[in-house]
Amino acid sequence: MLDVRKRSAASPAPPAVTKPRSRWSTWFDIKAVPYLLVSPYFILFAVFGLFPLGFTLWVSLHDWELAGDRDWVGFANYTELLQDGEFWNSVANTFGMFVLATIPQLVLALMLANALNKRMRFRLLYRLGVLVPMVTSIVAVAVVFGQLFARDYGFVNWLLRTDGLDWTADKWSSWSAISVMVDWRWTGYNALIYLAAMQAIPRDLYEAASIDGASSRRQFWQITIPMLKPAIVFTTITSTIGGLSLFTEPVMFAQGDVGGGSLGQFQTVAMYMYENAFRHFEYGYASAVSWMLFMMILLVCFFSFLFTRRIGGTK
Structure with missing residues (x-):
């Protein structure tokens, strides 16, 4: 039991x-x-x-006033916009500064990331240093660069031995000055993205290439660049969006003037949209400008994506 x-x-x-x-x-x-x-x-x-x-x-699609009539006009604003010389001037300025700023910016960012990826002393300090321009106030950046490109006492004029060059008076000089400002601010940001992507590449690929006798330059073009394709596509798209919607840098370079100089030498599409909306109070026309800018950004981003996705020999 x-x-x-x-x-x-x-x-x-x-x-x-x-x-x-x-x-x-x-x-x-x-x-x-x-x-x-x-x-x-x-x-x-x-x-x-x-x-x-x-x-x-x-x-x-309207003749829109803030406190007045709002009449339906259909596509009349777009028709008038396509015949507006000031609008096409702003388009040319936008694309000019976009090309001058974006291409050197991405190339310099790639070179900087490749240098920071190597073994060196104070490597962490250098990596933190590239973040300083990005966290700096754009107003402070504009003030500093305004002093650097000043006509009578600017450091750039002294360095180039030019006699009182007014960087805001000419189209190419103003484009160059604003592009330098944009590159200084955003190159480090893109470099950190490339650096993070480089550190994710398996080291076995480089070791195998070294055994096969590949030089460092060939390893960079045959291994690093193809493996960075997603990061390059991302930075190209974001730089395209930022470059074509450029507003703050040229406005601060002109000391708050959205006209972009006496003759609109560096007035961008975003500045032209702001001028029509908040100076002339033509909200319907300014909205048409914004939609034209939106379509241009989509079109350029599409072609940029088609171009960058072929990096490394893939389609």
């Missing part, structure tokens, strides 16, 4: 019977919860992104 009690006491307890989950609970956890978790972003994007975009399109 004792043995029977011992065996019964030592025997494991029967497993607890779990209640099966309802079909509604399973559907909610699998189907509904993921959409609920990501819904805040899409709600905010719809309120602060899609709605302003659609409303701007609606305004561009």
